[in-house]
Amino acid sequence: MPIIVNLDMMLAKRKMKSKDLADIIGITTANLSILKSGKAKAVRFSTLEAICKALDCQPADILEYVEG
Numbered sequence: 671m672p673i674i675v676n677l678d679m680m681l682a683k684r685k686m687k688s689k690d691l692a693d694i695i696g697i698t699t700a701n702l703s704i705l706k707s708g709k710a711k712a713v714r715f716s717t718l719e720a721i722c723k724a725l726d727c728q729p730a731d732i733l734e735y736v737e738g
Contacts, residue, residue, distance in 0.1 A: 673708070673733060673735055675705060675707075675710075675732065675734075676732055677705065678706055680731055684725050688706065694724045695720035695721055
């Protein structure tokens with residue numbers, strides 16, 4: 671898949687656990703895991719916004735396009 675999800679990297683940089691992020695943004699840890707693994711078929715802008723706010727980052731810090 672040409673879209674890479676770098677959420678684990680941002681969590682590590684912010685020294686935050688997945689469970690904590692899931693609690694902050696209001697989604698289940700299972701859904702966050704699906705997003706982190708790149709298996710999600712879509713992500714809501716509201717979820718992306720909440721992640722960026724919680725991690726103090728930009729969408730490009732989380733999502734990366736790699737030509738394949």
